[in-house]
Amino acid sequence: MTQQDITDHVPDGGKSSDDQSSTSGSQFVPNSCIGFDVTADFAHFRKVGNNSAKPSYRIPPRTTVAGLLAGIMGMPRDSYYDLFSPDSSAIAVVPKELPHTYTMGITTVNTKADDAIQYLPHERSWQQGAEMLTPKSYVKYDRQRDTYEMLVDPIYRIYVALDDRDVHDELRERLEDSRYHYSPALGLSECIADIRNVDVHSVESASTDVVDSAAYDASTVIPRPGITIKRERAPLYMEATDNGRKTTAFDNITYATGDDRLPVNESRAYTVGEHRIVFC
Structure with missing residues (x-):
């Protein structure tokens, strides 16, 4: 998602959770979303631009979350990018506990x-x-x-909504029934994941300027003195090509460390379940 004027996201001075379309020209904001916890003994989300030594993102990139969900539904490789485009999907990831890392030779x-x-x-x-x-x-x-940086015992709360209601409902049913086409994994296929606490939440505007989730859109974040945040450049959206796929947008995965919460523009914050989040 490209950098934009924040005011583009707040028509008429506010937001409405009754609108299925985004408060910006292309961002999709749903009425409700699916929430679930995902965890594994280990996870690895390889950073782009590294070959021999393989460091990992601390938060799964948006493209990784899309791939995880597409695999659960059995979608062919490179077939689901339009489904997870910014104007037809909304995703947020809450790191319930930032994992520590372990370097492993594989x-x-x-x-x-x-x-x-x-x-x-x-x-x-x-x-x-x-x-x-x-x-x-x-x-x-x-x-x-190769040397891999592995995340140990990661736990994430993922919130997702799709504009395609048939696919959205199928995804919810598969998550609730643990009926996966491909076994879910956190990054590497060896990092088999456990999905639990599946629920459906309403999405409401939040009167807060700090959130529990990470942010995939750097323009949402407003750095504040005394709060430590980290940013990791990652792919955001992809599209299929004749030879496979290509990344169409990069942005920063931004998250707060320690006990801090991520400072954001209040107009982009939402209440979902027990968390305050920003969608992308």
């Missing part, structure tokens, strides 16, 4: 190259399986050991 195998893994070579039969158990018998490419 050995990986390239599985993207054509025929990278050959579990049963044509010239071998299943009766010669003992030889096939050795790495050289089924992997063409060398394993690679």
Whole structure:
């Protein structure tokens, strides 16, 4: 989302939770939203622009949250970007407890190259399986050991609403019934996640200038003396291309540290359940 004049978000001096459309020209603000807790033993959200050493965002990027939800609904890769565009979706993430980190060496195998893994070579039969158990018998490419920054015991409260009511209702039902097409994970597929406390909340304007959630839109945040905040540059929205996908917008994931709450423009704050949040 690009930087905008804050007044663009407040027509006629205020907001109405009865409006399905955004208070800005493109931001979607719902009447109600789905809320759920998601946690895992470990999480890793790889920062863009790093290859060998792999640091992690502390808060899952918006694109990661969209991918998590699309996987739960079984949507094909690169097919859901319009569904999670700024004018048709609203997402907020509350870090219930900022996780500490642990550096871990992980050995990986390239599985993207054509025929990278050959579990049963044509010239071998299943009766010669003992030889096939050795790495050289089924992997063409060398394993690679990388250093990952892992988040330990993260817990996030995610709030989401979609303008497409059919998809929104399907997502709610799948979350309530724990009926996932693909197992939810926090970043890496090995970081299997546990989803709990699924609920539907009304969205109301909040008379506050501090919130519990992180912010994906830097223009929402108003730094204040005495409050420590951190910002991490991350992809915000994507679109499908002939060769896959591309990022259409970057912004800062901004969050408060310690016991502080994030200072924001009051016109962008909402009450959802027990939390005060900003949507993006």
